[in-house]
Amino acid sequence: MSALAEDVRRSLSVATAQAPRTAARARLALLGTGNVGGAVLERLAGWVGTPFGEKLELAYVANTRQSLHPHTLTPTPLPQTGEGLSRVAPALGEDGTRIVIDATASAEVAARHAGWLAQGIHVVTACKLARGTSLAAWQVIEAACVAGDSHYGDAATVGAGLPLLRSIRELRAGGDRVTAIAGVLSGSLAWLFNHYDGLRPFSGFVREARDAGYTEPDPREDLSGEDVRRKLLILARAAGVQLEQDEVEVASLVPDEIAALPKEEVDASLPRLDPLLRERYAKAYKNGEKLRFIARLERNADGGWSARVGLDALSVDHPLAGGAGTDNKVAIWSDRYDDQPLVIQGPGAGAGVTAAGLLDDALRIARGWKK
Ligand SMILES: NC(=O)C1=CN([C@@H]2O[C@H](COP(=O)(O)OP(=O)(O)OC[C@H]3O[C@@H](n4cnc5c(N)ncnc54)[C@H](OP(=O)(O)O)[C@@H]3O)[C@@H](O)[C@H]2O)C=CC1
Ligand SMILES: N[C@@H](CC=O)C(=O)O
Numbered sequence: 296m297s298a299l300a301e302d303v304r305r306s307l308s309v310a311t312a313q314a315p316r317t318a319a320r321a322r323l324a325l326l327g328t329g330n331v332g333g334a335v336l337e338r339l340a341g342w343v344g345t346p347f348g349e350k351l352e353l354a355y356v357a358n359t360r361q362s363l364h365p366h367t368l369t370p371t372p373l374p375q376t377g378e379g380l381s382r383v384a385p386a387l388g389e390d391g392t393r394i395v396i397d398a399t400a401s402a403e404v405a406a407r408h409a410g411w412l413a414q415g416i417h418v419v420t421a422c423k424l425a426r427g428t429s430l431a432a433w434q435v436i437e438a439a440c441v442a443g444d445s446h447y448g449d450a451a452t453v454g455a456g457l458p459l460l461r462s463i464r465e466l467r468a469g470g471d472r473v474t475a476i477a478g479v480l481s482g483s484l485a486w487l488f489n490h491y492d493g494l495r496p497f498s499g500f501v502r503e504a505r506d507a508g509y510t511e512p513d514p515r516e517d518l519s520g521e522d523v524r525r526k527l528l529i530l531a532r533a534a535g536v537q538l539e540q541d542e543v544e545v546a547s548l549v550p551d552e553i554a555a556l557p558k559e560e561v562d563a564s565l566p567r568l569d570p571l572l573r574e575r576y577a578k579a580y581k582n583g584e585k586l587r588f589i590a591r592l593e594r595n596a597d598g599g600w601s602a603r604v605g606l607d608a609l610s611v612d613h614p615l616a617g618g619a620g621t622d623n624k625v626a627i628w629s630d631r632y633d634d635q636p637l638v639i640q641g642p643g644a645g646a647g648v649t650a651a652g653l654l655d656d657a658l659r660i661a662r663g664w665k666k
Contacts, residue, residue, distance in 0.1 A: 299328060299356065299357075299358060299360070299361045299363050299370050302328055302333065302336060302356075303336060303353075303356055303363055303365055319349070319350075320349065320350060320351060320352040320391075320392075320661070321350060321351055321352070321391070321392035321393070321394050321657065321660060321661035322352050322354040322387050322388060322391060322392070322393050322394070323351055323352065323353050323354060323355075323394050323395075323396055323657060324354060324355035324356075324357075324383045324386055324387055324393075324394070324395045324396065325353065325355070325356045325357075325396045325398060326357055326358075326380075326383070326395065326396065326397050326398060326399050326401075326404055327358060327397065327398030327399035327401075327404075328356060328357075328358045328398075329358070329398070329399075329512070330508035330646040331398040331421050331451075331508075331646050331649045331650055331653070332356075332358070332396075332398035332399075332650075333646065334646035334647050334649065334650035335396060335398055335650040335653055335654060336353075336356075337650070338647075338650050338651060338654055339351065339353060339654070347658065350658055350661040350662070351654075351657060351658070351661060353365045354366075354386055354387055354388070355382070355383060355386035355387065357373065357379050357382075357383070359373065359379075360372065360373060361373055362379055362382055362386075364386065380403065380404065380407055383395060383407075383411070384411060384414065384416060387416060392417070392660060392661055393415070393416045393417065394416070394417045394418070394419055394448075394657050394660055394661075395408075395411050395416055395417070395418050395419070396419045396420070396653055396657060397418060397419070397420040397421065397422045398421050398422075398650075398653065399422055400422055400424070400511055400512050400513075400516075401422065401424070402424050404422065405420075405422055405424035405425040405428075406425075408420065408425045408436060408439070408447070409425070409435045409436055409438075409439040410439070411443075411445075412436065412439035412440050412442075412443045412445045412447060413439040413442045413443045413445075414443055415443040415444060415445050416443070416445060417445045417446045417447070417448065417660045418445070418446075418447055418448065419447075419448035419451075419653050419656040419657050419660070420447070420448065420449060420451065420452060420653075421451040421452060421455075421649050421652070421653055422452070423452045423453075423522070423525035423526065423529060424525070426447070426449055426452065426528075426529050426532070427452065427524075427525025427526060427528045427529045428525065428528075428540060429539070429540060430532075430537055430538070430539050430540075433528075433532055433537075446659075446660050446664050448653070448655075448656025448657065448659065448660060449529065449656075450652045450653075450655060450656050451649050451652035451653045451656070452525075452526065452529055453480065453526045453529050453530055454480070454526075454623045454625065454639070454641070454643050455482060455621075455623075455642060455643050455644050455645060455648045455649040455652060456648050456649060456651055456652020456653070456655065457623060457625075457639055457641050457642075457643065457652075458639060459530065459623075459625055459639055460529070460530065460533050462627065462637065462639060463476075463530060463533045463534050463627065464533055466627070466629045466631070466632075466637075467534070467535060469631075470630075471629040471630040471631055471632075472535070472629060472630055473534035473535070473536075473627060473628070473629045474593075474594050474628045474629060474630070474633065475591075475592060475593045475594060475626075475627075475628040475636075476527070476530055476531070476534065476590075476591070476592045476625065476626070476627050476628070477589065477590070477591045477592070477593075477615065477625070477626050478589065478590060478615055478623065478624050478625030478626055479587055479588060479589060479590075479615060479618065479622070479623050479624050479625070479643070480523045480526040480527060480530075480590045480623055480625065480643065481517055481522060481523050481526075481588055481623075481643065481644070482509050482621035482622075482623060482642065482643035482644020482645065483504045483505075483509040483510040483511075483514070483517045483621070483644055484517055484518075484523070484588040485587075485588070485618060485620070485621050485622050485623060485624075485643060485644075486504050486507075486509055486620060486621045486644070487500050487501065487504055488585070488586045488587055488588065489618070489619055489620060489622075490503075491572065491576060491586070492576075493573060493576035493577060493580060496566060496569045497568050497569050497572035497573070498565035498566045498568055498569055501514055501518070501565055501568070502562070502565065507645075508644075508645065508646050509621055509644040509645065510644075513558050513561065514561070514565075515549050515553065515554060515561060518547070518548045518549045518568070519545070519547040519548065519549045519554065520545040520546060520547050520548070520588070520604045520605060521545070521547075523545075523588065523590050523604045524540065524543045524545050524590075524604050526590065527543055527590040527592060527602055527604060528540065528543065530592070530625075531592050531600070531602065534592075536592065536600050538592075538600065538602055542600070542602055543602040543603065543604060544601075544602065544603040544604070544605075545603070545604045545605065546603075546604065546605030546606065548568065548571070548572070548606060549568075550567065550568075550571070552564075552567070553565075553567060553568070575606065575608075578608070579608035582608065583610065583611060584608035584609055584610055584611065585608070585609055585610075585611055585613075585616045586606055586607070586608055586609075587606070587607055587609050587613075587615055587616055588604075588605070588606050588607075589604070589605070589606075589607045589609075589615060590602075590603075590604045591603050591604075614626065614638070617640075618640060620642060621642045621643050621644040621645055622640055622641060622642060622643060623639075623640065623641065623642070623643030624638065624639075624640040625638070625639050625640075626638050627639070
């Protein structure tokens with residue numbers, strides 16, 4: 296039996312997987328069986344025989360290599376990704392509540408979101424590449440939701456499911472305008488700067504964060520600030536600020552010569568980051584400061600917006616300097632929170648919390664998208 300079939304079998308009792316389809320259950324297609332997708336399978340397995348399990352039925356699972364229908368547990372090799380993706384909608388059937396869960400970091404999968412939404416298939420995603428890139432791509436998703444009367448579950452795209460997007464949307468629904476957002480939006484960078492001590496090489500900590508599943512599949516996405524740029528764009532757009540990608544100023548930690556390398560050569564190049572980070576750390580340490588990778592969105596006096604992302608040295612008692620592990624810490628200012636901001640803090644990376652965020656959205660759709 297293939298690794299994918301073993302994953303699914305370990306995660307779901309065969310009896311449940313072979314149970315007959317019922318209209319009461321929302322059908323799921325899970326794309327990606329890595330850190331996050333694997334944790335989705337585990338959480339679903341824990342729900343077998345519970346009211347949560349009654350709401351959802353896994354109809355299709357795929358990674359880049361194979362696809363599998365849990366009803367038969369027969370894996371099919373996928374020679375080409377594009378071909379695999381065209382199997383997703385048919386596998387979900389024609390009616391009832393159908394949901395694609397995107398647990399990949401694939402631009403090719405993200406490019407399919409709008410098409411699924413437009414045909415009435417809901418999408419729940421941890422991948423930021425559809426709503427966190429160009430404004431045009433964000434607008435296409437919005438329009439597709441309207442056209443297909445479908446929902447886009449994006450809780451896991453920012454803060455790994457922390458109630459950030461939800462809080463911003465609820466503030467707006469209550470009549471507030473968001474005036475500023477500032478905080479730590481990267482779980483891996485939070486973990487790195489909570490652990491880096493200026494003594495052991497920074498590159499070793501990057502490898503640890505990657506092996507723990509906190510970084511993107513290519514850790515340059517985190518270290519360059521690109522992943523944080525995407526999260527800030529998603530938050531800003533949810534707040535009603537229609538920013539373009541190049542309106543976010545990003546100060547990357549990745550030197551050009553590492554940015555240009557093919558992915559397979561990145562690991563060996565990581566020690567080249569060490570002297571740069573040691574210098575930043577030593578300077579901050581001397582001033583009694585902590586390094587934190589901060590994203591900021593602010594309304595300017597002229598009514599425009601400024602957005603920037605980068606490494607800051609903060610005084611130890613600065614409100615954004617606190618937190619531990621992968622904690623994200625985000626302050627939101629709005630009409631009602633104009634003096635003291637609303638602050639949301641908690642783990643911002645990790646397979647378990649992200650999978651929970653994805654399945655929260657899937658359950659919400661299965662229940663009719665009620666709050
Ligand atoms: N890790 C975390 O803490 C968090 C991650 N996220 C997001 O979750 C997503 C997944 O992250 P993670 O699980 O860590 O990444 P992994 O690299 O562990 O897993 C990615 C999975 O996606 C699969 N995949 C890639 N392309 C395709 C495709 N075209 N069709 C089907 N499957 C595909 C891969 O297949 P194969 O196994 O064949 O390579 C792999 O199984 C990313 O977008 C990330 O930003 C969001 C919040 C937190
Ligand atoms: N790589 C990301 C994972 C979640 O989006 C991060 O470090 O925050």
